[in-house]
Amino acid sequence: MQQVLRRLQQAYAAFFKRGYGFPRFRAAARYHAATFRFGDGLSLRKDGRLGIVGVPGGIKAVWHRKLPKDATIATAIVTRQQGKWYVVFSVEAAFADACGTGxxxxxxxxxxxxxxxxxxxxxxxxYARRAHTAQRRRQRALARCQRGSRRRLKAKARLAAASAKIARQRRDHLHKLxxxxxxxxxxxxxxxxxxxxxxxxxxxxxxxxxxxxxxxxxxxxxxxxxxxxxxxxxxxxxxxxxxxxxxxxxxxxxxxxxxxxxxxxxxxxxxxxxxxxxxxxx
Ligand SMILES: [Zn+2]
Structure with a gap:
């Protein structure tokens, strides 16, 4: 309930700031993220596992990079995208990236x-070109399904998951480059x-x-x-x-x-x- 109130507060604050676009109703199906203040409901264990209040035991996590040494974690956003769970930390740290010369x-x-x-x-x-044939097959499968059917939902999820994978590969490559x-x-x-x-x-x-x-x-x-x-x-x-x-x-x-x-x-x-x-x- 705290989270919902914080979100509502945020939505209204943003609305008053920009001066237009009244906050719209957000259906449960569009609600994919939970924001924790770090240490309040979500914590980090020494072994790298996450602790979330109400969830027994530590939750295993794949870290895509280490936290900066002097970092203090401010908030943690838990999201679900295409059936996968992610945690994003916003971190305060006194570090500067170095650039090269020339x-x-x-x-x-x-x-x-x-x-x-x-x-x-x-x-x-x-990436998309390589996956093109398979994606077209998934698109056809989706188009053949009956509207409102359970199979259609599954076909849609498969298509979305494959698209998300292509997008992730592309972003990863561009980040490294x-x-x-x-x-x-x-x-x-x-x-x-x-x-x-x-x-x-x-x-x-x-x-x-x-x-x-x-x-x-x-x-x-x-x-x-x-x-x-x-x-x-x-x-x-x-x-x-x-x-x-x-x-x-x-x-x-x-x-x-x-x-x-x-x-x-x-x-x-x-x-x-x-x-x-x-x-x-x-
Ligand atoms: Zn010349």
């Missing part, structure tokens, strides 16, 4: 998710991409799977807490310009190599990354 330009692509101006190429993992970029560089430049057109076209699925904007967003907030800088540059012609002599060298999408008359031979995406780097940092 600057880098980054070309975002579909063949290679990231190509850096230092010549590093990270292929796009294509953005962390590695921020810990190696102090200045990171991206193209300022406008994706609305691309997201509708033939490449829509690949563009969605690559999740460029999520990557830029992750790098941004990690950079902000580590004291690194993110620069967005004009994307026009980055893949058509020679990084060594500046000549305009148009090439079709299928041409994977940059070959210029000045003798510069580079991977196409690395060449573009070098242009991004120059536009951002000179």
């Amino acid at each position: 600057t880098v330009g980054i070309d975002l692509g579909l063949n290679s998710l990231v190509a850096t101006s230092d010549g590093e190429i990270i292929p796009a993992p294509r 953005s962390r590695s970029l921020v810990s190696r560089y102090q200045g990171i430049a991206f193209e300022d991409l406008n994706l609305t057109g691309l997201k509708k076209g033939m490449l829509a699925r690949s563009v969605h799977d690559a999740a460029w904007s999520t990557l830029v967003q992750f790098v941004r907030f990690k950079a902000a807490s580590a004291g690194a800088e993110v620069v967005l540059v004009d994307p026009r012609g980055t893949s058509q310009t020679c990084p060594s002599c500046g000549a305009i060298k148009p090439k079709a999408l299928k041409e994977r190599q940059h070959r210029c008359t000045c003798g510069c031979v580079l991977d196409r995406d690395v060449a573009a990354a070098k242009i991004v780097h120059r536009r951002a940092f000179g």
Whole structure:
């Protein structure tokens, strides 16, 4: 009951602050989270198990990372998503992330998710594409079920669980990639991409799977807490310009190599990354 009251208080406070959007009724089926003040109903045992009041014994947990040493836990949110249980701790800690040195330009692509101006190429993992056939099968199974039936509910849960898994894999990969970029560089430049057109076209699925904007967003907030800088540059012609002599060298999408008359031979995406780097940092 305390939790419900706290939530209600929060919902009204947010409503008065923004000045519109009256808090709506939340059905029990939409209620998936419980917020504990740490130590009040939820505690942490020495062996890493969770203690929740009313639940006998300690609850086993898989820790995805250690708590910072000097951390004090403020709140714990217990949620259930697609039949899996998660606990999120909000923590107060006096630690600062460190960023690297030097600057880098980054070309975002579909063949290679990231190509850096230092010549590093990270292929796009294509999680959704790999799972595509199985997902379509689950979608068909759902469409065949009778509305309101128990089977339909089960088919829906299976589809949602599989989608959630793809999303988790994608996020995990992007978190690790953005962390590695921020810990190696102090200045990171991206193209300022406008994706609305691309997201509708033939490449829509690949563009969605690559999740460029999520990557830029992750790098941004990690950079902000580590004291690194993110620069967005004009994307026009980055893949058509020679990084060594500046000549305009148009090439079709299928041409994977940059070959210029000045003798510069580079991977196409690395060449573009070098242009991004120059536009951002000179
Ligand atoms: Zn050239």
